[in-house]
Amino acid sequence: MLKAQDFTFNYPGFKRKALKGVSFEVGRGEVLGVVGPVGAGKTTLSMALAGFVPRTTGGESSGGLEVAGMDPREVSGKKMSRHVGLVFENFAAQITQVRVLDEVMSPLLNRGVDVSEAEERAYGMLKKMGLEALNPKAKRTWELSGGQQQRVAMAATLVVEPEILILDSATGMLDPEGAEDVRRLVAGLAGETTLVVVENDADFLLGIAERMLVLHEGEVAADGPADEILRDAELLARCGGVEPPVALRVARALGLEESPLTEEEFEKVVGQVEVRAEEKPPEPDEAETFGEPLIRIEDATYRYPDGTAAVDHVNIEVRAGEIHAVVGGNGAGKTTLAKMVIGLNKPTEGRILLGDANTHEWTAADLAWKVGTAFQNPDEQISERTVREEISFPLHRRRYESTGWFSKKERYGEDYIAERVEEACELVGLDEKYFKSDPSLLPGGLRRLVTMAEALALDPSVVLVLDEPRVGLDAESRRKVIRTIARLRELGLAVIIIEHDMDLVCEVADTATVLNGGKVTLQGPIHEVFAEKNWGLLTEMYLQPPRAARLARSIGVDALSAAELQTKITAVREVS
Amino acid sequence: MSLRVPVLYTEKDTFMHRRDPRVKWLLFFLFVVVMYTAPSWPWMVALTFLGLFMAFVGRVSWKWLLVLWLLQLPNFAALVIIPASRAFLAGDVQPFDGNLAFGLKLGFAWSAALFVSISLFSTMDVDEMTDGLRGLKVPEVICFTFGYAFLLMYTSLSDVFRIVDAMTVKGVKLKTKNPFRLVSNLARLMVPVIFTIVRRASTMMAVLEMRGFSFTEKPNRPWPYRFGVVDAAVLSCGILVFGLALAARVGVISPFFG
Numbered sequence: 001m002l003k004a005q006d007f008t009f010n011y012p013g014f015k016r017k018a019l020k021g022v023s024f025e026v027g028r029g030e031v032l033g034v035v036g037p038v039g040a041g042k043t044t045l046s047m048a049l050a051g052f053v054p055r056t057t058g059g060e061s062s063g064g065l066e067v068a069g070m071d072p073r074e075v076s077g078k079k080m081s082r083h084v085g086l087v088f089e090n091f092a093a094q095i096t097q098v099r100v101l102d103e104v105m106s107p108l109l110n111r112g113v114d115v116s117e118a119e120e121r122a123y124g125m126l127k128k129m130g131l132e133a134l135n136p137k138a139k140r141t142w143e144l145s146g147g148q149q150q151r152v153a154m155a156a157t158l159v160v161e162p163e164i165l166i167l168d169s170a171t172g173m174l175d176p177e178g179a180e181d182v183r184r185l186v187a188g189l190a191g192e193t194t195l196v197v198v199e200n201d202a203d204f205l206l207g208i209a210e211r212m213l214v215l216h217e218g219e220v221a222a223d224g225p226a227d228e229i230l231r232d233a234e235l236l237a238r239c240g241g242v243e244p245p246v247a248l249r250v251a252r253a254l255g256l257e258e259s260p261l262t263e264e265e266f267e268k269v270v271g272q273v274e275v276r277a278e279e280k281p282p283e284p285d286e287a288e289t290f291g292e293p294l295i296r297i298e299d300a301t302y303r304y305p306d307g308t309a310a311v312d313h314v315n316i317e318v319r320a321g322e323i324h325a326v327v328g329g330n331g332a333g334k335t336t337l338a339k340m341v342i343g344l345n346k347p348t349e350g351r352i353l354l355g356d357a358n359t360h361e362w363t364a365a366d367l368a369w370k371v372g373t374a375f376q377n378p379d380e381q382i383s384e385r386t387v388r389e390e391i392s393f394p395l396h397r398r399r400y401e402s403t404g405w406f407s408k409k410e411r412y413g414e415d416y417i418a419e420r421v422e423e424a425c426e427l428v429g430l431d432e433k434y435f436k437s438d439p440s441l442l443p444g445g446l447r448r449l450v451t452m453a454e455a456l457a458l459d460p461s462v463v464l465v466l467d468e469p470r471v472g473l474d475a476e477s478r479r480k481v482i483r484t485i486a487r488l489r490e491l492g493l494a495v496i497i498i499e500h501d502m503d504l505v506c507e508v509a510d511t512a513t514v515l516n517g518g519k520v521t522l523q524g525p526i527h528e529v530f531a532e533k534n535w536g537l538l539t540e541m542y543l544q545p546p547r548a549a550r551l552a553r554s555i556g557v558d559a560l561s562a563a564e565l566q567t568k569i570t571a572v573r574e575v576s
Numbered sequence: 577m578s579l580r581v582p583v584l585y586t587e588k589d590t591f592m593h594r595r596d597p598r599v600k601w602l603l604f605f606l607f608v609v610v611m612y613t614a615p616s617w618p619w620m621v622a623l624t625f626l627g628l629f630m631a632f633v634g635r636v637s638w639k640w641l642l643v644l645w646l647l648q649l650p651n652f653a654a655l656v657i658i659p660a661s662r663a664f665l666a667g668d669v670q671p672f673d674g675n676l677a678f679g680l681k682l683g684f685a686w687s688a689a690l691f692v693s694i695s696l697f698s699t700m701d702v703d704e705m706t707d708g709l710r711g712l713k714v715p716e717v718i719c720f721t722f723g724y725a726f727l728l729m730y731t732s733l734s735d736v737f738r739i740v741d742a743m744t745v746k747g748v749k750l751k752t753k754n755p756f757r758l759v760s761n762l763a764r765l766m767v768p769v770i771f772t773i774v775r776r777a778s779t780m781m782a783v784l785e786m787r788g789f790s791f792t793e794k795p796n797r798p799w800p801y802r803f804g805v806v807d808a809a810v811l812s813c814g815i816l817v818f819g820l821a822l823a824a825r826v827g828v829i830s831p832f833f834g
Contacts, residue, residue, distance in 0.1 A: 394746045
């Protein structure tokens with residue numbers, strides 16, 4: 001169904017080839033998983049298979065490419081679109097209609113399907129994607145959250161039932177239950193639809209991908225059965241920019257030779273488990289662990305002009321040295337809450353206190369001195385020509401204090417700015433070699449680190465808000481983000497992270513608030529919030545317990561992260 | 577979630593909303609012709625009142641109308657007050673004649689154009705507008721481009737608002753009394769705005785193609801046209817007004833309509 005033979009492509013104006021001699025074959029109904037670090041050529045390959053590269057991008061290609069018996073370079077886009085559906089990573093760019101229902105109906109109407117049938121099928125698909133409660137007939141597409149937009153884009157692609165479906169990192173913005181829905185959907189389509197799933201989450205691919213393609217710098221680093229490649233932790237780490245499945249990571253950390261992938265395999269390999277009672281970490285006294293409260297959100301509510309409450313009477317307190325995660329399904333009010341914390345939205349009721357100061361009268365620019373922010377999409381934040389200029393920008397903007405109509409006072413000099421830039425870069429692990437690079441042209445993971453360094457450059461003494469810090473990052477960048485968060489804790493900052501990746505949350509956060517419909521549903525230390533008794537409730541709120549926790553439960557251990565699981569168990573190899 | 581994107585369409589169920597989009601487009605085109613055909617400023621005053629009446633029937637927000645009209649006020653003042661004051665200073669006061677009459681005609685024409693077009697276009701959503709054009713046999717390439725321009729404007733505005741938020745946090749103030757600083761700060765927005773739009777452009781074109789949109793082929797219409805007796809009557813009224821304006825222009829009836 002899909003065949004590439006020594007396929008090479010380079011974009012116009014670029015010397016480096018985006019794809020070099022790529023060869024592989026995928027049979028009808030097979031599921032191919034594609035992994036690789038940022039810049040490996042995954043999106044280019046997806047677009048080439050769908051016929052957009054080089055037709056819409058320009059550039060030169062060579063070698064063979066066959067999709068559903070056609071060479072996508074030689075047939076019209078219209079013909080390709082009858083066979084291939086592609087869901088992109090960029091959710092906002094996939095919106096083509098004003099209303100949600102029209103977005104899903106339009107591909108059917110454009111293919112000559114009767115209006116009433118199109119409406120019925122669109123509603124059915126929206127229901128499958130968990131969007132039926134949105135009032136799709138009236139809801140405007142740009143009023144949706146990022147995750148909801150991604151679900152709509154997926155529904156609009158799936159509704160025409162393409163023969164070949166390509167998902168290009170399509171689950172990054174989805175809440176865990178949404179990602180699991182997509183996983184189930186893919187599993188259901190396998191056998192009938194040929195699927196190419198580009199994903200850097202190895203656990204997501206587990207059980208659904210039959211074959212795997214590892215791309216590295218535009219070349220095929222490995223091609224083979226998914227089961228084999230996913231067990232090769234070294235290959236994934238070296239070439240794939242992918243964290244191995246959690247079971248394999250824990251097994252490796254325990255020094256086991258076997259390479260388990262699933263809970264069942266892990267249980268079998270570990271065999272007997274001893275909980276190291278003496279190593280079980282004592283429950284910390286929170287009052288002693290953390291410092292004084294740095295930020296307090298008191299009964300905060302935010303209503304849209306039409307009266308809808310996006311955030312409804314929320315109370316959160318974050319103390320010095322505390323990492324607090326705000327989690328919830330798509331559209332739960334997380335980003336709106338973050339905007340209130342950084343002063344972009346003023347609470348319509350309640351208040352937000354930094355120390356003892358009410359921030360209601362502060363502007364967002366004033367608040368940035370104390371509250372650093374790295375937004376969900378770094379592209380919306382980057383405005384300067386070099387990385388150094390970008391990171392120092394907030395400092396340059398605030399260098400002088402106005403003291404009158406024609407007078408100003410210098411707050412700090414160039415030396416201080418240079419020092420702060422270096423410290424911030426060191427903190428996030430951004431190499432100096434990028435200082436002269438254009439930040440807009442850097443890979444996604446590095447752009448994310450640039451905006452994190454920029455947020456830290458002002459030396460926010462109170463709090464840092466990170467909105468979906470993991471989206472679009474490969475394994476290496478993810479590790480850097482985790483390291484940065486840990487160092488911020490050591491420095492005594494209060495950090496608020498908004499995240500869909502429950503494994504990351506449990507790895508870095510101390511406390512959590514679960515939002516649902518703008519209201520607090522669960523709150524407390526991470527072990528309480530993600531305790532097994534709450535798993536049912538979490539699933540109802542489109543969240544899921546972390547994979548490491550599920551793995552731990554399978555062997556009767558209570559742990560939330562892979563690191564915790566490691567410390568709690570001793571594997572005793574079964575002696576045959 | 578963002579509810580900040582201002583949308584031209586107001587979702588209501590009024591006499592104006594219920595009219596066939598093709599009729600609204602025809603009324604709009606007729607209105608443009610009448611503007612050029614009508615011979616004198618009292619015609620424009622009448623059209624202004626007609627526009628206000630239509631806005632009232634279509635329950636257009638009076639705040640919107642006022643804001644948009646106030647934006648036109650400097651033009652109106654320049655067109656009416658300057659010729660009037662010149663005439664007054666020269667001691668040659670001839671109300672409603674010469675330059676002043678021209679100024680009044682232009683000034684009221686602008687007001688009429690604003691009220692009538694807002695009344696017509698705020699009662700059709702983007703799809704209805706595009707659909708109306710298709711119903712009038714306008715080439716698909718124009719219909720598609722017209723509809724898509726609106727959508728791009730709305731989605732780009734949504735992007736711009738998010739970028740403004742990010743830049744505000746960085747220290748770029750867009751609420752400043754200093755006009756030079758405002759211009760310089762607005763220029764700062766351009767880089768992320770352009771990059772965001774360029775980055776999404778290729779994806780967006782690919783998505784459109786994949787969803788089966790075409791510059792040349794008409795899509796299946798989601799709504800049936802609803803041309804009825806009332807639409808015919810409304811259109812007849814528009815044609816009658818045009819006929820009267822034409823008659824006044826060629827001197828069959830008094831140019832003043834008075």
